[in-house]
Amino acid sequence: MDGAAARQAAGSRLTDDVVAFAGDPAAMIDHLEALAGLGFEHIQLVFPRFPETSDIELFLERVRPEFA
Numbered sequence: 600m601d602g603a604a605a606r607q608a609a610g611s612r613l614t615d616d617v618v619a620f621a622g623d624p625a626a627m628i629d630h631l632e633a634l635a636g637l638g639f640e641h642i643q644l645v646f647p648r649f650p651e652t653s654d655i656e657l658f659l660e661r662v663r664p665e666f667a
Contacts (some may be wrong), residue, residue: 602626606622646658
């Protein structure tokens with residue numbers, strides 16, 4: 600999934616009061632690294648198309664290994 604498709608899937612979650620992120624795997628890695636740099640040790644992930652699992656699989660294949 601590319602960044603535009605991720606933002607479309609996130610929909611209104613990107614304009615809600617709670618800060619959300621949507622983008623391609625490289626942008627997600629940068630975002631998570633920035634949060635870690637601020638001292639965050641835990642984050643909560645939401646995959647808006649659940650129970651469809653392609654987003655979760657993409658995260659596990661391309662993003663998670665960067666933080667192992």
